[in-house]
Amino acid sequence: MKEKIGTYIEAIDKAIAKNKEELEQFRLRFISRKGVLTELFEEFKKVPNEQKREIGGELNVLKQKAQEKFQELIDHVNGASMSDAGAQDLDVTLPPIVEEGSVHPLSKVKNRIIQIFERQGFSVKEGPEIEDDFHNFTALNFPENHPAREMQDTYFISKNPDVLLRTHTSNVQIRLMEQGKPPFRSIMPGRVFRNEAISARAHCFFNQVEGLYVDKDVSFKDLKQTLYHFAKELFGEDTQIRFRPSFFPFTEPSAEIDISCFICKGDGCKICKHTGWVEIGGSGMVDPNVLESCGIDPKEYSGFAFGMGIERITMLKYQIDDIRLFSENDLRFLKQF
CATH class of the missing domain: 1.20.1270 (Substrate Binding Domain Of Dnak; Chain:A; Domain 2)
Structure with missing residues:
Protein backbone atom coordinates (compact mmCIF):
# COMPACT_ATOMS: atom_id res chain seq x y z
CA MET A 1 0.00 0.00 0.00
CA GLN A 88 -15.52 34.61 -25.78
CA ASP A 89 -18.20 35.77 -23.38
CA LEU A 90 -17.24 34.95 -19.78
CA ASP A 91 -19.46 35.37 -16.72
CA VAL A 92 -16.99 36.05 -13.91
CA THR A 93 -19.83 35.99 -11.35
CA LEU A 94 -20.30 32.22 -11.71
CA PRO A 95 -19.21 30.27 -8.61
CA PRO A 96 -15.85 28.46 -8.85
CA ILE A 97 -15.45 24.70 -8.89
CA VAL A 98 -15.53 23.54 -5.28
CA GLU A 99 -14.55 20.37 -3.52
CA GLU A 100 -17.16 17.71 -2.96
CA GLY A 101 -18.59 17.46 0.54
CA SER A 102 -18.33 14.44 2.80
CA VAL A 103 -20.67 12.51 5.07
CA HIS A 104 -20.95 14.01 8.56
CA PRO A 105 -19.24 11.80 11.19
CA LEU A 106 -22.50 11.44 13.15
CA SER A 107 -24.27 10.22 10.01
CA LYS A 108 -21.46 7.76 9.32
CA VAL A 109 -21.72 6.23 12.80
CA LYS A 110 -25.55 6.27 12.83
CA ASN A 111 -25.70 4.51 9.46
CA ARG A 112 -23.19 1.90 10.65
CA ILE A 113 -25.22 1.28 13.84
CA ILE A 114 -28.41 0.85 11.81
CA GLN A 115 -26.65 -1.54 9.45
CA ILE A 116 -25.41 -3.74 12.32
CA PHE A 117 -28.83 -4.03 13.97
CA GLU A 118 -30.67 -4.55 10.68
CA ARG A 119 -28.49 -7.61 10.12
CA GLN A 120 -29.79 -8.93 13.46
CA GLY A 121 -33.39 -8.54 12.31
CA PHE A 122 -34.17 -5.10 13.79
CA SER A 123 -36.31 -2.68 11.80
CA VAL A 124 -35.94 1.12 12.04
CA LYS A 125 -38.76 3.18 13.57
CA GLU A 126 -39.05 6.95 14.01
CA GLY A 127 -41.44 9.15 15.97
CA PRO A 128 -42.24 12.78 16.85
CA GLU A 129 -39.70 15.08 18.51
CA ILE A 130 -42.54 17.07 20.13
CA GLU A 131 -44.24 14.68 22.57
CA ASP A 132 -46.88 14.53 25.28
CA ASP A 133 -46.23 13.60 28.91
CA PHE A 134 -47.76 10.13 28.63
CA HIS A 135 -45.50 8.83 25.86
CA ASN A 136 -42.36 10.50 27.22
CA PHE A 137 -42.76 9.86 30.96
CA THR A 138 -45.93 8.22 32.31
CA ALA A 139 -45.96 5.14 30.09
CA LEU A 140 -42.28 4.64 30.86
CA ASN A 141 -42.90 4.31 34.60
CA PHE A 142 -41.47 7.71 35.60
CA PRO A 143 -42.88 8.74 39.02
CA GLU A 144 -44.67 12.07 39.29
CA ASN A 145 -41.85 13.67 41.29
CA HIS A 146 -39.03 12.48 38.99
CA PRO A 147 -36.46 15.28 38.29
CA ALA A 148 -36.77 14.77 34.51
CA ARG A 149 -40.33 16.12 34.74
CA GLU A 150 -39.03 19.48 35.98
CA MET A 151 -38.48 22.41 33.61
CA GLN A 152 -34.84 22.74 34.63
CA ASP A 153 -34.18 19.29 33.11
CA THR A 154 -36.65 19.21 30.20
CA TYR A 155 -37.82 21.69 27.55
CA PHE A 156 -41.58 22.04 28.09
CA ILE A 157 -43.56 23.72 25.32
CA SER A 158 -46.72 23.95 27.43
CA LYS A 159 -48.10 22.83 30.79
CA ASN A 160 -51.56 21.42 31.47
CA PRO A 161 -51.52 19.60 29.16
CA ASP A 162 -47.80 18.89 29.29
CA VAL A 163 -46.15 19.03 25.86
CA LEU A 164 -42.37 18.87 25.58
CA LEU A 165 -39.36 18.19 23.41
CA ARG A 166 -38.67 14.50 23.91
CA THR A 167 -35.83 13.62 26.26
CA HIS A 168 -35.18 10.20 24.67
CA THR A 169 -36.41 8.12 21.75
CA SER A 170 -38.22 5.79 24.18
CA ASN A 171 -41.42 7.55 23.14
CA VAL A 172 -41.15 5.64 19.84
CA GLN A 173 -41.01 2.35 21.78
CA ILE A 174 -44.31 3.21 23.50
CA ARG A 175 -45.98 4.19 20.23
CA LEU A 176 -44.74 0.98 18.60
CA MET A 177 -46.10 -1.24 21.38
CA GLU A 178 -49.45 0.56 21.32
CA GLN A 179 -49.96 -0.28 17.66
CA GLY A 180 -50.36 -4.04 17.92
CA LYS A 181 -49.29 -7.31 19.50
CA PRO A 182 -45.71 -8.57 19.87
CA PRO A 183 -43.25 -9.59 18.58
CA PHE A 184 -41.49 -6.21 18.23
CA ARG A 185 -37.85 -5.93 17.22
CA SER A 186 -36.85 -2.37 16.31
CA ILE A 187 -34.29 0.36 16.84
CA MET A 188 -35.22 4.04 17.20
CA PRO A 189 -32.60 6.59 16.10
CA GLY A 190 -33.35 10.28 16.45
CA ARG A 191 -32.64 13.66 18.02
CA VAL A 192 -33.48 14.33 21.67
CA PHE A 193 -33.40 17.44 23.86
CA ARG A 194 -32.37 18.11 27.47
CA ASN A 195 -31.85 21.34 29.38
CA GLU A 196 -28.10 20.91 29.80
CA ALA A 197 -25.39 23.52 30.24
CA ILE A 198 -23.45 23.36 26.97
CA SER A 199 -19.85 22.25 27.39
CA ALA A 200 -17.26 20.02 25.75
CA ARG A 201 -19.05 16.94 27.19
CA ALA A 202 -22.74 17.95 27.08
CA HIS A 203 -25.17 19.69 24.74
CA CYS A 204 -28.82 20.74 24.85
CA PHE A 205 -29.60 18.40 21.94
CA PHE A 206 -27.96 15.21 20.75
CA ASN A 207 -28.68 12.06 18.77
CA GLN A 208 -29.67 8.78 20.36
CA VAL A 209 -30.46 5.27 19.23
CA GLU A 210 -32.59 2.93 21.33
CA GLY A 211 -33.60 -0.66 20.74
CA LEU A 212 -36.56 -2.80 21.79
CA TYR A 213 -37.23 -6.52 21.52
CA VAL A 214 -40.47 -7.94 22.93
CA ASP A 215 -41.61 -11.52 22.43
CA LYS A 216 -42.30 -14.67 24.39
CA ASP A 217 -39.44 -16.01 26.52
CA VAL A 218 -37.03 -13.10 25.91
CA SER A 219 -34.31 -13.15 28.56
CA PHE A 220 -31.30 -11.16 29.71
CA LYS A 221 -29.01 -13.53 27.83
CA ASP A 222 -30.67 -12.39 24.57
CA LEU A 223 -29.87 -8.79 25.51
CA LYS A 224 -26.25 -9.65 26.30
CA GLN A 225 -25.70 -11.55 23.07
CA THR A 226 -27.29 -8.81 20.94
CA LEU A 227 -25.09 -6.07 22.43
CA TYR A 228 -22.01 -8.30 22.45
CA HIS A 229 -22.38 -8.79 18.69
CA PHE A 230 -22.99 -5.06 18.18
CA ALA A 231 -19.84 -4.07 20.10
CA LYS A 232 -17.64 -6.47 18.15
CA GLU A 233 -19.03 -5.28 14.82
CA LEU A 234 -18.62 -1.58 15.61
CA PHE A 235 -15.42 -1.49 17.65
CA GLY A 236 -13.56 -4.65 16.58
CA GLU A 237 -13.38 -8.38 17.21
CA ASP A 238 -11.20 -8.00 20.31
CA THR A 239 -13.81 -5.87 22.09
CA GLN A 240 -15.10 -7.17 25.43
CA ILE A 241 -18.38 -6.08 27.03
CA ARG A 242 -19.55 -5.95 30.63
CA PHE A 243 -22.78 -5.01 32.40
CA ARG A 244 -22.87 -3.00 35.63
CA PRO A 245 -26.04 -2.97 37.78
CA SER A 246 -27.92 0.34 37.52
CA PHE A 247 -31.41 1.80 37.76
CA PHE A 248 -33.81 3.09 35.09
CA PRO A 249 -37.56 3.57 35.70
CA PHE A 250 -38.48 1.65 32.56
CA THR A 251 -36.32 -1.48 32.94
CA GLU A 252 -35.82 -4.06 35.71
CA PRO A 253 -33.17 -5.34 36.11
CA SER A 254 -31.13 -2.52 34.58
CA ALA A 255 -27.48 -2.33 33.62
CA GLU A 256 -24.93 0.14 32.25
CA ILE A 257 -23.07 -1.11 29.16
CA ASP A 258 -19.26 -0.89 29.18
CA ILE A 259 -16.83 -1.97 26.47
CA SER A 260 -13.12 -2.64 26.84
CA CYS A 261 -11.11 0.41 25.79
CA PHE A 262 -10.07 -0.12 22.17
CA ILE A 263 -7.47 2.66 22.44
CA CYS A 264 -5.28 1.23 25.19
CA LYS A 265 -6.53 -2.39 25.01
CA GLY A 266 -7.30 -2.35 28.74
CA ASP A 267 -3.98 -0.93 29.93
CA GLY A 268 -5.48 2.41 30.94
CA CYS A 269 -5.51 5.79 29.16
CA LYS A 270 -7.23 9.20 29.35
CA ILE A 271 -10.11 7.97 27.17
CA CYS A 272 -11.11 5.28 29.68
CA LYS A 273 -9.91 7.31 32.70
CA HIS A 274 -7.29 4.62 33.29
CA THR A 275 -9.89 1.94 34.08
CA GLY A 276 -9.62 -0.06 30.86
CA TRP A 277 -13.40 0.33 30.28
CA VAL A 278 -15.64 2.96 28.67
CA GLU A 279 -19.40 3.33 29.10
CA ILE A 280 -21.50 3.43 25.90
CA GLY A 281 -25.11 3.24 27.14
CA GLY A 282 -27.80 1.70 29.32
CA SER A 283 -29.95 -1.42 29.03
CA GLY A 284 -32.28 -3.79 30.85
CA MET A 285 -35.37 -5.97 30.77
CA VAL A 286 -38.55 -4.01 30.03
CA ASP A 287 -40.40 -3.29 33.29
CA PRO A 288 -43.78 -5.11 33.50
CA ASN A 289 -45.46 -1.77 34.26
CA VAL A 290 -44.31 -0.45 30.87
CA LEU A 291 -45.74 -3.48 29.09
CA GLU A 292 -49.05 -3.12 30.93
CA SER A 293 -49.31 0.59 30.07
CA CYS A 294 -49.15 -0.41 26.40
CA GLY A 295 -51.75 -3.17 26.73
CA ILE A 296 -49.27 -6.08 26.68
CA ASP A 297 -49.60 -8.92 29.18
CA PRO A 298 -46.26 -9.16 31.08
CA LYS A 299 -47.11 -12.72 32.14
CA GLU A 300 -47.10 -13.81 28.51
CA TYR A 301 -44.44 -11.51 27.02
CA SER A 302 -41.08 -10.15 28.09
CA GLY A 303 -38.51 -7.98 26.40
CA PHE A 304 -35.32 -6.01 26.61
CA ALA A 305 -34.42 -2.42 25.74
CA PHE A 306 -31.19 -0.47 25.36
CA GLY A 307 -30.10 3.05 24.49
CA MET A 308 -26.93 4.90 23.64
CA GLY A 309 -25.86 8.37 22.49
CA ILE A 310 -24.55 8.51 18.92
CA GLU A 311 -22.34 11.52 19.75
CA ARG A 312 -20.70 9.61 22.60
CA ILE A 313 -19.94 6.61 20.41
CA THR A 314 -18.62 8.85 17.63
CA MET A 315 -16.39 10.69 20.10
CA LEU A 316 -14.99 7.38 21.32
CA LYS A 317 -14.53 5.93 17.85
CA TYR A 318 -12.74 8.98 16.40
CA GLN A 319 -11.20 10.26 19.68
CA ILE A 320 -13.03 13.61 19.51
CA ASP A 321 -12.84 15.60 22.75
CA ASP A 322 -15.54 18.27 22.23
CA ILE A 323 -19.20 17.48 21.46
CA ARG A 324 -19.80 21.04 20.20
CA LEU A 325 -17.73 20.32 17.09
CA PHE A 326 -20.57 18.20 15.69
CA SER A 327 -22.93 21.17 15.37
CA GLU A 328 -20.58 24.10 14.67
CA ASN A 329 -20.15 23.29 10.94
CA ASP A 330 -16.45 24.12 11.04
CA LEU A 331 -15.00 22.90 7.73
CA ARG A 332 -11.58 22.38 9.32
CA PHE A 333 -13.21 19.71 11.49
CA LEU A 334 -15.59 18.21 8.93
CA LYS A 335 -12.92 17.86 6.23
CA GLN A 336 -11.19 15.25 8.37
CA PHE A 337 -14.02 12.79 7.65
Whole structure:
Protein backbone atom coordinates (compact mmCIF):
# COMPACT_ATOMS: atom_id res chain seq x y z
CA MET A 1 0.00 0.00 0.00
CA LYS A 2 2.93 2.33 0.68
CA GLU A 3 4.11 1.85 -2.89
CA LYS A 4 0.66 2.79 -4.20
CA ILE A 5 0.62 5.96 -2.11
CA GLY A 6 4.10 6.93 -3.37
CA THR A 7 3.07 6.33 -6.99
CA TYR A 8 -0.03 8.50 -6.61
CA ILE A 9 1.92 11.31 -4.91
CA GLU A 10 4.34 11.30 -7.85
CA ALA A 11 1.43 11.36 -10.32
CA ILE A 12 -0.16 14.30 -8.49
CA ASP A 13 3.10 16.29 -8.53
CA LYS A 14 3.39 15.81 -12.32
CA ALA A 15 -0.28 16.49 -13.08
CA ILE A 16 -1.22 19.37 -15.38
CA ALA A 17 -4.54 20.69 -16.66
CA LYS A 18 -4.78 22.93 -19.71
CA ASN A 19 -8.58 23.08 -19.78
CA LYS A 20 -11.69 22.21 -17.78
CA GLU A 21 -11.91 18.72 -19.30
CA GLU A 22 -8.46 17.80 -17.98
CA LEU A 23 -9.29 19.43 -14.66
CA GLU A 24 -12.39 17.26 -14.36
CA GLN A 25 -10.33 14.15 -15.17
CA PHE A 26 -8.02 14.98 -12.26
CA ARG A 27 -10.99 15.51 -9.94
CA LEU A 28 -12.61 12.20 -10.91
CA ARG A 29 -9.37 10.30 -10.45
CA PHE A 30 -8.25 11.73 -7.10
CA ILE A 31 -10.94 13.87 -5.42
CA SER A 32 -14.30 12.30 -6.24
CA ARG A 33 -16.15 9.84 -4.03
CA LYS A 34 -15.19 6.97 -6.38
CA GLY A 35 -11.61 8.11 -6.78
CA VAL A 36 -8.22 6.95 -5.59
CA LEU A 37 -8.51 8.42 -2.09
CA THR A 38 -11.75 6.59 -1.32
CA GLU A 39 -10.24 3.33 -2.59
CA LEU A 40 -7.13 3.73 -0.44
CA PHE A 41 -9.08 4.59 2.72
CA GLU A 42 -11.12 1.40 2.21
CA GLU A 43 -7.88 -0.61 1.91
CA PHE A 44 -6.56 1.17 5.03
CA LYS A 45 -9.19 -0.62 7.14
CA LYS A 46 -7.37 -3.92 6.46
CA VAL A 47 -3.91 -2.61 7.41
CA PRO A 48 -2.43 -4.29 10.53
CA ASN A 49 -2.74 -2.13 13.66
CA GLU A 50 1.02 -1.75 14.06
CA GLN A 51 1.23 -0.13 10.59
CA LYS A 52 -1.82 2.10 10.82
CA ARG A 53 -0.03 5.11 12.33
CA GLU A 54 2.66 5.23 9.65
CA ILE A 55 0.43 4.50 6.66
CA GLY A 56 -2.35 6.73 8.00
CA GLY A 57 0.10 9.64 8.08
CA GLU A 58 1.13 9.00 4.48
CA LEU A 59 -2.50 8.78 3.43
CA ASN A 60 -3.20 12.17 4.97
CA VAL A 61 -0.21 13.63 3.11
CA LEU A 62 -1.59 12.20 -0.15
CA LYS A 63 -5.05 13.64 0.57
CA GLN A 64 -3.63 17.09 1.33
CA LYS A 65 -1.44 17.05 -1.78
CA ALA A 66 -4.41 16.07 -3.98
CA GLN A 67 -6.55 18.90 -2.58
CA GLU A 68 -3.76 21.48 -2.90
CA LYS A 69 -2.93 20.36 -6.45
CA PHE A 70 -6.60 20.48 -7.43
CA GLN A 71 -6.89 24.07 -6.21
CA GLU A 72 -3.67 24.94 -8.03
CA LEU A 73 -5.05 23.47 -11.26
CA ILE A 74 -8.36 25.33 -10.77
CA ASP A 75 -6.47 28.61 -10.43
CA HIS A 76 -4.38 27.81 -13.53
CA VAL A 77 -7.36 26.88 -15.71
CA ASN A 78 -9.40 29.89 -14.53
CA GLY A 79 -6.40 32.15 -15.20
CA ALA A 80 -6.04 30.77 -18.71
CA SER A 81 -9.75 31.27 -19.31
CA MET A 82 -9.54 34.88 -18.17
CA SER A 83 -6.69 35.55 -20.60
CA ASP A 84 -8.90 34.33 -23.46
CA ALA A 85 -11.86 36.40 -22.31
CA GLY A 86 -11.60 38.69 -25.35
CA ALA A 87 -12.45 35.78 -27.63
CA GLN A 88 -15.52 34.61 -25.78
CA ASP A 89 -18.20 35.77 -23.38
CA LEU A 90 -17.24 34.95 -19.78
CA ASP A 91 -19.46 35.37 -16.72
CA VAL A 92 -16.99 36.05 -13.91
CA THR A 93 -19.83 35.99 -11.35
CA LEU A 94 -20.30 32.22 -11.71
CA PRO A 95 -19.21 30.27 -8.61
CA PRO A 96 -15.85 28.46 -8.85
CA ILE A 97 -15.45 24.70 -8.89
CA VAL A 98 -15.53 23.54 -5.28
CA GLU A 99 -14.55 20.37 -3.52
CA GLU A 100 -17.16 17.71 -2.96
CA GLY A 101 -18.59 17.46 0.54
CA SER A 102 -18.33 14.44 2.80
CA VAL A 103 -20.67 12.51 5.07
CA HIS A 104 -20.95 14.01 8.56
CA PRO A 105 -19.24 11.80 11.19
CA LEU A 106 -22.50 11.44 13.15
CA SER A 107 -24.27 10.22 10.01
CA LYS A 108 -21.46 7.76 9.32
CA VAL A 109 -21.72 6.23 12.80
CA LYS A 110 -25.55 6.27 12.83
CA ASN A 111 -25.70 4.51 9.46
CA ARG A 112 -23.19 1.90 10.65
CA ILE A 113 -25.22 1.28 13.84
CA ILE A 114 -28.41 0.85 11.81
CA GLN A 115 -26.65 -1.54 9.45
CA ILE A 116 -25.41 -3.74 12.32
CA PHE A 117 -28.83 -4.03 13.97
CA GLU A 118 -30.67 -4.55 10.68
CA ARG A 119 -28.49 -7.61 10.12
CA GLN A 120 -29.79 -8.93 13.46
CA GLY A 121 -33.39 -8.54 12.31
CA PHE A 122 -34.17 -5.10 13.79
CA SER A 123 -36.31 -2.68 11.80
CA VAL A 124 -35.94 1.12 12.04
CA LYS A 125 -38.76 3.18 13.57
CA GLU A 126 -39.05 6.95 14.01
CA GLY A 127 -41.44 9.15 15.97
CA PRO A 128 -42.24 12.78 16.85
CA GLU A 129 -39.70 15.08 18.51
CA ILE A 130 -42.54 17.07 20.13
CA GLU A 131 -44.24 14.68 22.57
CA ASP A 132 -46.88 14.53 25.28
CA ASP A 133 -46.23 13.60 28.91
CA PHE A 134 -47.76 10.13 28.63
CA HIS A 135 -45.50 8.83 25.86
CA ASN A 136 -42.36 10.50 27.22
CA PHE A 137 -42.76 9.86 30.96
CA THR A 138 -45.93 8.22 32.31
CA ALA A 139 -45.96 5.14 30.09
CA LEU A 140 -42.28 4.64 30.86
CA ASN A 141 -42.90 4.31 34.60
CA PHE A 142 -41.47 7.71 35.60
CA PRO A 143 -42.88 8.74 39.02
CA GLU A 144 -44.67 12.07 39.29
CA ASN A 145 -41.85 13.67 41.29
CA HIS A 146 -39.03 12.48 38.99
CA PRO A 147 -36.46 15.28 38.29
CA ALA A 148 -36.77 14.77 34.51
CA ARG A 149 -40.33 16.12 34.74
CA GLU A 150 -39.03 19.48 35.98
CA MET A 151 -38.48 22.41 33.61
CA GLN A 152 -34.84 22.74 34.63
CA ASP A 153 -34.18 19.29 33.11
CA THR A 154 -36.65 19.21 30.20
CA TYR A 155 -37.82 21.69 27.55
CA PHE A 156 -41.58 22.04 28.09
CA ILE A 157 -43.56 23.72 25.32
CA SER A 158 -46.72 23.95 27.43
CA LYS A 159 -48.10 22.83 30.79
CA ASN A 160 -51.56 21.42 31.47
CA PRO A 161 -51.52 19.60 29.16
CA ASP A 162 -47.80 18.89 29.29
CA VAL A 163 -46.15 19.03 25.86
CA LEU A 164 -42.37 18.87 25.58
CA LEU A 165 -39.36 18.19 23.41
CA ARG A 166 -38.67 14.50 23.91
CA THR A 167 -35.83 13.62 26.26
CA HIS A 168 -35.18 10.20 24.67
CA THR A 169 -36.41 8.12 21.75
CA SER A 170 -38.22 5.79 24.18
CA ASN A 171 -41.42 7.55 23.14
CA VAL A 172 -41.15 5.64 19.84
CA GLN A 173 -41.01 2.35 21.78
CA ILE A 174 -44.31 3.21 23.50
CA ARG A 175 -45.98 4.19 20.23
CA LEU A 176 -44.74 0.98 18.60
CA MET A 177 -46.10 -1.24 21.38
CA GLU A 178 -49.45 0.56 21.32
CA GLN A 179 -49.96 -0.28 17.66
CA GLY A 180 -50.36 -4.04 17.92
CA LYS A 181 -49.29 -7.31 19.50
CA PRO A 182 -45.71 -8.57 19.87
CA PRO A 183 -43.25 -9.59 18.58
CA PHE A 184 -41.49 -6.21 18.23
CA ARG A 185 -37.85 -5.93 17.22
CA SER A 186 -36.85 -2.37 16.31
CA ILE A 187 -34.29 0.36 16.84
CA MET A 188 -35.22 4.04 17.20
CA PRO A 189 -32.60 6.59 16.10
CA GLY A 190 -33.35 10.28 16.45
CA ARG A 191 -32.64 13.66 18.02
CA VAL A 192 -33.48 14.33 21.67
CA PHE A 193 -33.40 17.44 23.86
CA ARG A 194 -32.37 18.11 27.47
CA ASN A 195 -31.85 21.34 29.38
CA GLU A 196 -28.10 20.91 29.80
CA ALA A 197 -25.39 23.52 30.24
CA ILE A 198 -23.45 23.36 26.97
CA SER A 199 -19.85 22.25 27.39
CA ALA A 200 -17.26 20.02 25.75
CA ARG A 201 -19.05 16.94 27.19
CA ALA A 202 -22.74 17.95 27.08
CA HIS A 203 -25.17 19.69 24.74
CA CYS A 204 -28.82 20.74 24.85
CA PHE A 205 -29.60 18.40 21.94
CA PHE A 206 -27.96 15.21 20.75
CA ASN A 207 -28.68 12.06 18.77
CA GLN A 208 -29.67 8.78 20.36
CA VAL A 209 -30.46 5.27 19.23
CA GLU A 210 -32.59 2.93 21.33
CA GLY A 211 -33.60 -0.66 20.74
CA LEU A 212 -36.56 -2.80 21.79
CA TYR A 213 -37.23 -6.52 21.52
CA VAL A 214 -40.47 -7.94 22.93
CA ASP A 215 -41.61 -11.52 22.43
CA LYS A 216 -42.30 -14.67 24.39
CA ASP A 217 -39.44 -16.01 26.52
CA VAL A 218 -37.03 -13.10 25.91
CA SER A 219 -34.31 -13.15 28.56
CA PHE A 220 -31.30 -11.16 29.71
CA LYS A 221 -29.01 -13.53 27.83
CA ASP A 222 -30.67 -12.39 24.57
CA LEU A 223 -29.87 -8.79 25.51
CA LYS A 224 -26.25 -9.65 26.30
CA GLN A 225 -25.70 -11.55 23.07
CA THR A 226 -27.29 -8.81 20.94
CA LEU A 227 -25.09 -6.07 22.43
CA TYR A 228 -22.01 -8.30 22.45
CA HIS A 229 -22.38 -8.79 18.69
CA PHE A 230 -22.99 -5.06 18.18
CA ALA A 231 -19.84 -4.07 20.10
CA LYS A 232 -17.64 -6.47 18.15
CA GLU A 233 -19.03 -5.28 14.82
CA LEU A 234 -18.62 -1.58 15.61
CA PHE A 235 -15.42 -1.49 17.65
CA GLY A 236 -13.56 -4.65 16.58
CA GLU A 237 -13.38 -8.38 17.21
CA ASP A 238 -11.20 -8.00 20.31
CA THR A 239 -13.81 -5.87 22.09
CA GLN A 240 -15.10 -7.17 25.43
CA ILE A 241 -18.38 -6.08 27.03
CA ARG A 242 -19.55 -5.95 30.63
CA PHE A 243 -22.78 -5.01 32.40
CA ARG A 244 -22.87 -3.00 35.63
CA PRO A 245 -26.04 -2.97 37.78
CA SER A 246 -27.92 0.34 37.52
CA PHE A 247 -31.41 1.80 37.76
CA PHE A 248 -33.81 3.09 35.09
CA PRO A 249 -37.56 3.57 35.70
CA PHE A 250 -38.48 1.65 32.56
CA THR A 251 -36.32 -1.48 32.94
CA GLU A 252 -35.82 -4.06 35.71
CA PRO A 253 -33.17 -5.34 36.11
CA SER A 254 -31.13 -2.52 34.58
CA ALA A 255 -27.48 -2.33 33.62
CA GLU A 256 -24.93 0.14 32.25
CA ILE A 257 -23.07 -1.11 29.16
CA ASP A 258 -19.26 -0.89 29.18
CA ILE A 259 -16.83 -1.97 26.47
CA SER A 260 -13.12 -2.64 26.84
CA CYS A 261 -11.11 0.41 25.79
CA PHE A 262 -10.07 -0.12 22.17
CA ILE A 263 -7.47 2.66 22.44
CA CYS A 264 -5.28 1.23 25.19
CA LYS A 265 -6.53 -2.39 25.01
CA GLY A 266 -7.30 -2.35 28.74
CA ASP A 267 -3.98 -0.93 29.93
CA GLY A 268 -5.48 2.41 30.94
CA CYS A 269 -5.51 5.79 29.16
CA LYS A 270 -7.23 9.20 29.35
CA ILE A 271 -10.11 7.97 27.17
CA CYS A 272 -11.11 5.28 29.68
CA LYS A 273 -9.91 7.31 32.70
CA HIS A 274 -7.29 4.62 33.29
CA THR A 275 -9.89 1.94 34.08
CA GLY A 276 -9.62 -0.06 30.86
CA TRP A 277 -13.40 0.33 30.28
CA VAL A 278 -15.64 2.96 28.67
CA GLU A 279 -19.40 3.33 29.10
CA ILE A 280 -21.50 3.43 25.90
CA GLY A 281 -25.11 3.24 27.14
CA GLY A 282 -27.80 1.70 29.32
CA SER A 283 -29.95 -1.42 29.03
CA GLY A 284 -32.28 -3.79 30.85
CA MET A 285 -35.37 -5.97 30.77
CA VAL A 286 -38.55 -4.01 30.03
CA ASP A 287 -40.40 -3.29 33.29
CA PRO A 288 -43.78 -5.11 33.50
CA ASN A 289 -45.46 -1.77 34.26
CA VAL A 290 -44.31 -0.45 30.87
CA LEU A 291 -45.74 -3.48 29.09
CA GLU A 292 -49.05 -3.12 30.93
CA SER A 293 -49.31 0.59 30.07
CA CYS A 294 -49.15 -0.41 26.40
CA GLY A 295 -51.75 -3.17 26.73
CA ILE A 296 -49.27 -6.08 26.68
CA ASP A 297 -49.60 -8.92 29.18
CA PRO A 298 -46.26 -9.16 31.08
CA LYS A 299 -47.11 -12.72 32.14
CA GLU A 300 -47.10 -13.81 28.51
CA TYR A 301 -44.44 -11.51 27.02
CA SER A 302 -41.08 -10.15 28.09
CA GLY A 303 -38.51 -7.98 26.40
CA PHE A 304 -35.32 -6.01 26.61
CA ALA A 305 -34.42 -2.42 25.74
CA PHE A 306 -31.19 -0.47 25.36
CA GLY A 307 -30.10 3.05 24.49
CA MET A 308 -26.93 4.90 23.64
CA GLY A 309 -25.86 8.37 22.49
CA ILE A 310 -24.55 8.51 18.92
CA GLU A 311 -22.34 11.52 19.75
CA ARG A 312 -20.70 9.61 22.60
CA ILE A 313 -19.94 6.61 20.41
CA THR A 314 -18.62 8.85 17.63
CA MET A 315 -16.39 10.69 20.10
CA LEU A 316 -14.99 7.38 21.32
CA LYS A 317 -14.53 5.93 17.85
CA TYR A 318 -12.74 8.98 16.40
CA GLN A 319 -11.20 10.26 19.68
CA ILE A 320 -13.03 13.61 19.51
CA ASP A 321 -12.84 15.60 22.75
CA ASP A 322 -15.54 18.27 22.23
CA ILE A 323 -19.20 17.48 21.46
CA ARG A 324 -19.80 21.04 20.20
CA LEU A 325 -17.73 20.32 17.09
CA PHE A 326 -20.57 18.20 15.69
CA SER A 327 -22.93 21.17 15.37
CA GLU A 328 -20.58 24.10 14.67
CA ASN A 329 -20.15 23.29 10.94
CA ASP A 330 -16.45 24.12 11.04
CA LEU A 331 -15.00 22.90 7.73
CA ARG A 332 -11.58 22.38 9.32
CA PHE A 333 -13.21 19.71 11.49
CA LEU A 334 -15.59 18.21 8.93
CA LYS A 335 -12.92 17.86 6.23
CA GLN A 336 -11.19 15.25 8.37
CA PHE A 337 -14.02 12.79 7.65
